[in-house]
Amino acid sequence: MAMGDRGSVALHHVIEGPADAPPLVLLGSLGSALDMWRPQLPALTPNWRVIQVDHRGHGGSPVPAGPYTIAELAGDVLALLDRLELDRVHFAGLSLGGMVGMYLAAEAPERIDRLALMATSAGYPDKAPWETRIEAVAHGGTDAIADAVVRNWFTADFAAAHPDTVDWARDSVRKTPDLGYLGCCQAIRDWDHVARLGEITAPSLMICGTDDPSTPEQPHGATIAAGIPGVRFELVRAAHLLNIERPGEVNALLTAHFGG
Structure with a gap:
């Protein structure tokens, strides 16, 4: 059985890029x-x-019954690495993907080479916003929260200049299966890895x-910056999906961190 309680x-x-190049996992947001x-x-x-x-x-992955835990999401990734026969990978995660990255880097350090975290959290002291969102999705599905979620994803200036990207983002939330979105919300609500950040030994980058x-x-960013030994902390002028709003800056930081 994987890291979670119920298997992966x-x-x-x-997969894109040269077959013989170093493997780099990308895992995204809720x-x-x-x-x-x-x-x-x-x-x-x-x-x-x-x-x-x-x-x-999410996306093309299976939608098991929830609630989920971050440990289970991490176990899914380890099972994938095992299937691909990859002992050790670079890992970049944004938001929920970053939570999975922190879990893997702390609890399965032998599998993570270099770690990049973006717009993420080691835990939410205030659970109330997650309870509210869980209730909204339980009653109205992802349609009920898509507009509010996407308002947090981009700055107002970027959204005004890129309406097509905003439309794509809303569709992305709406197309996420209600049960999958709900299960991952419950995982985030219950996530608290602050006390484990000191166990992360992978060279780490945090972009906020x-x-x-x-x-x-x-x-959130400050907690991670204080908790992971030797982490490089960077700020970019963006909202939550900073990889989309500031791709040039983010790509430069990622390629430098992973050794390109």
Whole structure:
């Protein structure tokens, strides 16, 4: 059995880049699928074997009954690495993907080479917003929260200049299966890895958005910056999906961190 209590599911994934290049896993946010990484592919695929992954309950992955735990989401990733016969990988995760990355780097350190975290949290002291969102999705599905979620994903200026990206983002949330979204919300509500951050030995990069209402620098980025030994901490002018809003800066930070 994997890291979770109930075993793993076979995650949907797409691999691009040279077969003999160092493997790099990309794992995204709640309410997204692997297409959220399109802005990174031109920078990453020349030098890495880029493995883009859908969380359980998202995109093309199975939707088991919830609630889920971050340990189970991490177990899914380990099972995928085992299937791909990859002992050790670089890992980049944004938001929920970053939580999975922190769990893996602390609890299965032999599997993670270098770690990049973006717009993420080691735990939410205030559970109330997650309870509210869980209730909204339980009653109205992902349709009920799509507009509110996407308002946090991009700054107002970026959203006004890129309406097509905003439309894509809303569709991404709405297309996420209600049960999968709900299960992952419950995992995030119950997530608290602050006390384990000191166990992370992988060389780590944390990128925080200056205008991110979902995982602001205080307390989220600052907690991670204080907790992971030797972490490099960077700020970019963006909201939550900073990889889409500031791809040039983010890609430069990622390629430097992973050794490109």
